[in-house]
Amino acid sequence: MESDRESERSEGGRREHSLRDGGRSPSFLLTPPTRGGGRKIQREREGREKKMLSRAAALASVSALKSAAPVSVLPVFRNLHTSHQSKAPVPALPEKGGKVRYGFVPEEFFQFLYPKTGVTGPYMFGTGLLVYLLSKEIYVLNYETISGLSVGIVILYAIKTYGKTVAEFADKLNMAKVAEIQEVKDATMNNLMQSIDNEKKEQWRVEGRNYLFDAKRNNVTMLLEANYRERIHQVHTGVKKRMDYQIGLQHLKQRLEQEYMVNWVEKSIIQSLTPQQDKESIAKCISDLKALSKTAQARV
Numbered sequence: 001m002e003s004d005r006e007s008e009r010s011e012g013g014r015r016e017h018s019l020r021d022g023g024r025s026p027s028f029l030l031t032p033p034t035r036g037g038g039r040k041i042q043r044e045r046e047g048r049e050k051k052m053l054s055r056a057a058a059l060a061s062v063s064a065l066k067s068a069a070p071v072s073v074l075p076v077f078r079n080l081h082t083s084h085q086s087k088a089p090v091p092a093l094p095e096k097g098g099k100v101r102y103g104f105v106p107e108e109f110f111q112f113l114y115p116k117t118g119v120t121g122p123y124m125f126g127t128g129l130l131v132y133l134l135s136k137e138i139y140v141l142n143y144e145t146i147s148g149l150s151v152g153i154v155i156l157y158a159i160k161t162y163g164k165t166v167a168e169f170a171d172k173l174n175m176a177k178v179a180e181i182q183e184v185k186d187a188t189m190n191n192l193m194q195s196i197d198n199e200k201k202e203q204w205r206v207e208g209r210n211y212l213f214d215a216k217r218n219n220v221t222m223l224l225e226a227n228y229r230e231r232i233h234q235v236h237t238g239v240k241k242r243m244d245y246q247i248g249l250q251h252l253k254q255r256l257e258q259e260y261m262v263n264w265v266e267k268s269i270i271q272s273l274t275p276q277q278d279k280e281s282i283a284k285c286i287s288d289l290k291a292l293s294k295t296a297q298a299r300v
Helices: 002-020 035-067 107-117 121-135 143-272 275-299
Strands: none
16 A cells, blocks of 8 residues: 555656646656556566576675685584583582472562563563463453362362471471482592592602611612621631731741750750859859848838
8 A cells, every 4th residue: 555655646747847847858757657567667676676686695695606725515513512601510409399389380570670661560461471371362251260269268278278387297207218318428428538538648658668678778788798797807807817827837836946955055054064164153142142031121
């Protein structure tokens, strides 16, 4: 309809222009327009524009493909589970559920609509949605609705009446399971910590192995030094014994020579003495002894 009105306005403007010019406008401008003709002309123009645009796009794509560099068509494989998201910590599960209204509507829904619609926004949204479903017969009220309401009321009554008891019983079962799992975890952690301590002790022993080898090397060096000194002592003792033997042999030889000379001299002197000389020597000795005795008595 809008296209027909625009065509009629353009035709009316052409007629006024032709009348002003004194009827010198072409004859086809004076023909009354028709709705079908205007639509046909518009369609032809749109078709020509589309063809021109498609041709221009095809030429541009062909020139771009010619000027572009060759592109590899090999498939690119990406390793899974290698992004940084896989290393992100797993969030802890909440122990209790979020707050709800009317038993099933989450509190976040109301908090999301409050800044935009105000306090009554969520309620108007729910009411409008219900009215829309009922008015458009998207949801049809029948006997199933009554059954659903009855079942919902029974479920709500059971939750309000026995929900706390059932929740406590479920929490006890859950706590028992958690305690068992925690016990297994603690035992495993203790075993792992013991393994870590043993591994650290073994590493410490391995580090001390160098000191042990150094001590063994020092012991071997000391044993070799002691053996060397013991052999030197044995050599010194043997040499000393031999030298003592030679010294003793020389002393014995000198003593024998001395005794021999003394005996030979004494014998020679005795043989050279006469009996008269013996008597004189004996008398001399006696006189010397008497003189010595007198001097000793005088001193006393």
